[in-house]
Amino acid sequence: MGRGGGGGSSHSSSHSSSSHSHSGSSRSSGSSYRSSGSSYRSSGSSYRSSGSSYSRHSGRSGYSGGSRYSGSSGGGGGGGCFSNGCSAITFPFMIFLLAVIVGLFQGLRFETVYEVERSTIQREPLPSSKCEAIDEWYQDDWGDWIDESGEESSVITGLEYFYNKTGVQPYLWIMGEEGGEYQSEESVEELSDYKYKELFGDDEGHLLVIFREYPNSSGNYIVTATPGYDAETQVMDDQAKEILLDYIDYYYEDSDLNEGRLFYEAFTEAGDRIMTKQLSLEALVGIVVVIIILFIGICITVSIIKKRRAAVKKQKAKQAQAEKDKKQIEQNQKKYQEELAKTYVTVICPNCGSTDTSIRKGTVGYCNYCGTAMKADENGTVVIWNGTDT
Numbered sequence: 001m002g003r004g005g006g007g008g009s010s011h012s013s014s015h016s017s018s019s020h021s022h023s024g025s026s027r028s029s030g031s032s033y034r035s036s037g038s039s040y041r042s043s044g045s046s047y048r049s050s051g052s053s054y055s056r057h058s059g060r061s062g063y064s065g066g067s068r069y070s071g072s073s074g075g076g077g078g079g080g081c082f083s084n085g086c087s088a089i090t091f092p093f094m095i096f097l098l099a100v101i102v103g104l105f106q107g108l109r110f111e112t113v114y115e116v117e118r119s120t121i122q123r124e125p126l127p128s129s130k131c132e133a134i135d136e137w138y139q140d141d142w143g144d145w146i147d148e149s150g151e152e153s154s155v156i157t158g159l160e161y162f163y164n165k166t167g168v169q170p171y172l173w174i175m176g177e178e179g180g181e182y183q184s185e186e187s188v189e190e191l192s193d194y195k196y197k198e199l200f201g202d203d204e205g206h207l208l209v210i211f212r213e214y215p216n217s218s219g220n221y222i223v224t225a226t227p228g229y230d231a232e233t234q235v236m237d238d239q240a241k242e243i244l245l246d247y248i249d250y251y252y253e254d255s256d257l258n259e260g261r262l263f264y265e266a267f268t269e270a271g272d273r274i275m276t277k278q279l280s281l282e283a284l285v286g287i288v289v290v291i292i293i294l295f296i297g298i299c300i301t302v303s304i305i306k307k308r309r310a311a312v313k314k315q316k317a318k319q320a321q322a323e324k325d326k327k328q329i330e331q332n333q334k335k336y337q338e339e340l341a342k343t344y345v346t347v348i349c350p351n352c353g354s355t356d357t358s359i360r361k362g363t364v365g366y367c368n369y370c371g372t373a374m375k376a377d378e379n380g381t382v383v384i385w386n387g388t389d390t
Contacts, residue, residue, distance in 0.1 A: 115246060115249070115250050116243060116246040116247055116250055116269075116273070117239055117242040117243045117246050118273075118278050118279070119239065119240070119243060119273045119274055119275075119276055119277060119278045120239070120277065120278060120279075121237070121239060121240075121277060122277040123166075123234075123235050123240070123274060123275055123277075124234070124235075125165070125166055125167035125235070125275070126166060126167030126168050126205055126230060126231055126234050126235050127167065128167065130167070130204070130205040130230040130231075130234070131167060131168060131169050131203065131205025131206060131228075131230070131231070132203050132205070133163075133169050134169065134171070134199075134200075134206075136171070137155070137156045137159045137160070137170075137171065137172065138155055138156070138159065138171065138172040138173070138174065138263075139171075139172070139173045139174065140174045141173075141174060141175050141176030141177075141178070141212075142174060142175075142176045143176070145174045145259050146174070146259055146260055148258055148259075148260065150260065151258055151259060151260025151261070152260065153260070154258075154260035154261050154263070154264040155172065155260045155263045155264060157264060157268075158263050158264035158265070158266070158267035158268050159171075159172060159263075159267055161267060161268045161271055162267040162268065162270065162271040164271075165271035165272065165274070165275050166235050166236075166271055166274060166275060167205070167235065168205060168206065168207050168227065168231040168235050168236055169205065169206050169207065170206070170207040170208075170209055170267065171199060171200075171206060171207070171208050171209065172209045172211065172263060173195065173208065173209065173210045173211070174211050174212060175210060175211070175212030176212070182222070188210065188222055188224050189224065191210070192208055192210055192224045192226040193226070195208060195210065195226075196208045196226050196228065200228065203228065204228030204229040204230040204231060205228055205230045205231050206227070206228050206231060207225060207226065207227045207228070207231055207236055208224075208225075208226040208227075209223065209224070209225050209226075209244075209248075210222070210223065210224045210226070211223040211248070223245065223248055225241045225244055225245055227241065235274065236274075240274045243270050243273050243274050244266070244267070244270040244274070247265070247266040247267075247269050247270045247273075248262075248263075248266045250266070251263075251265045251266045251269075343360050343361050344358045344359065344360050344361070345358065345359060345360075345361060345376050345380040345382070346358050347359055347365075347374060347376060347382040348382070349367040349369065349370060349372055349374065350372070350374065350382070350383070350384050351367065351370050351372040351384065352367060352369050352370040352372065354367055354368065354369035354370065356368050356369065357369075357374070359374060359375070359376040359382065360376070361376050361377070361378050361379075361380060362376070362377065362378055363375070363376065364385050372384060373385040373386075
């Protein structure tokens, strides 16, 4: 087994590890010890900078007393337009909204968005001078975990990809029966600290991943991630270790993958996510909420504008009708006056001879000058009127 050189400064204190505990079905893999049943997986990460340690139980369903227990998670939601004002913009805006959300989730891997830690830190690869590569990539103490055709190639390809992305060379140790004595997170953390020094000495640029299923009827397993000091301080921080362990958790549950493909997927996906700054779930939810609020605001604004335009249009139509009615009345009055004027005649008073009096045909009138009563017949002939037509 190869050993890295001592290119970096020595941090010989014990590792500080974080661990997950998981329960689920085990992956039957050729050994009589690896029977089906619930599986227990404790994943952790170690530091080479201090002697203190902490542990965390990981899973999917919730928190209890500082521990996370596993389970399935999911969610859903929906909404719709609540205003008639949305009708003009709902379809194009919803297409835009869908495109934005799809774009956000495409980089976040929607299927793992609730199961794998987000990478919210911009990281730079570890310089090659901080990690002296070794020739070996993994150790299978079972002898048959990585046994099918192409599995070894898959594992090594995944580990190499992780190394090329992060600059941190990983080493995968699949423990065999001897791991049964390590029943607690503390014992595994001590083992990982010892194993790291055995493998890499003072080289602080590597990452040791220990994985094994317990050889008992429960099918429990444990996995830890232990970076060197340089690897931890520059790349493999708490969040990065959590990402890797979450991906191992995630792909372990995929029964369609063989063991080689399991680790290939976990390390390649983890390498990409660790080195890519992503939106946190909180930020993503915030963006979606802002977009929805914006959409609702636009709907309300459009609705108000449409109502105002309708009111203005109605008012203008009302004013136009009033003007039209007014003109019609004026025209009718003018026509009436013109028709009425045709029934009047200007007469010469038979008594005083004045000519400034008009009398409507068929009616009696009085001279504007002397007051003589006069009557004009239908033909316009005027006579002095004495109260009778005789």
